[in-house]
Amino acid sequence: MSRRKRKQSSEDKAEIDLTPMLDVVFIMLIFFIVTASFIKEKSLSVNVPENTENPPPPDEESKSILVQINSNNEIYIDGRRVDVRSVRSLIAQKKAENPQGGVVVLANELAKTEAYIAVADAAREANVYNVSLVPRKD
Numbered sequence: 001m002s003r004r005k006r007k008q009s010s011e012d013k014a015e016i017d018l019t020p021m022l023d024v025v026f027i028m029l030i031f032f033i034v035t036a037s038f039i040k041e042k043s044l045s046v047n048v049p050e051n052t053e054n055p056p057p058p059d060e061e062s063k064s065i066l067v068q069i070n071s072n073n074e075i076y077i078d079g080r081r082v083d084v085r086s087v088r089s090l091i092a093q094k095k096a097e098n099p100q101g102g103v104v105v106l107a108n109e110l111a112k113t114e115a116y117i118a119v120a121d122a123a124r125e126a127n128v129y130n131v132s133l134v135p136r137k138d
Contacts, residue, residue, distance in 0.1 A: 063101040065094040065128070067119050071110035075119060084118050092126035102130030109135050 067087070068076040075082050077090050091103060103123045107116050120131045 063098055064104040064132075065091055065098070065101050067091075067103060067105045069105060069107040069111045069115045069119070071108040073111050073115040075115065084115075084122075087119055088122035088125045091123050091128055095126055095128050101128075102132065103128050104132050104134060106134050106136055109137055 066077070070076070075084060075087060077087070077094075082090060095101060103119070105116055105119050116133060123129075123131045
């Protein structure tokens with residue numbers, strides 16, 4: 001009989017109570033669900049025209065200031081390569097010549113977003129708030 005008691009007591013000791021572990025798992029699940037609902041992704045909202053296959057060439061009498069960004073993130077104004085530090089002064093100069101004009105950025109789709117943001121920030125520093133982005137493929 002003593003052998004039977006020993007077998008039963010050894011079987012009782014082998015059991016593990018999983019209730020506390022399940023409680024911890026449920027608490028962690030609730031924590032992750034609650035924290036995930038508070039995370040908001042930051043994004044830049046850009047209005048892109050529907051037809052981007054062949055953008056129309058800029059009009060000679062256009063009131064817009066044309067800034068081009070190629071795939072190497074080089075900035076061109078009036079067909080001339082410009083440094084990012086001089087973009088603000090050139091936009092301010094063009095705005096003085098044409099007060100109604102906005103800025104149109106023709107950016108290659110391979111160009112980095114930082115180049116567009118630098119041009120948009122420079123335009124805002126030059127008090128031009130009408131900045132449009134036109135993506136293009138080269």
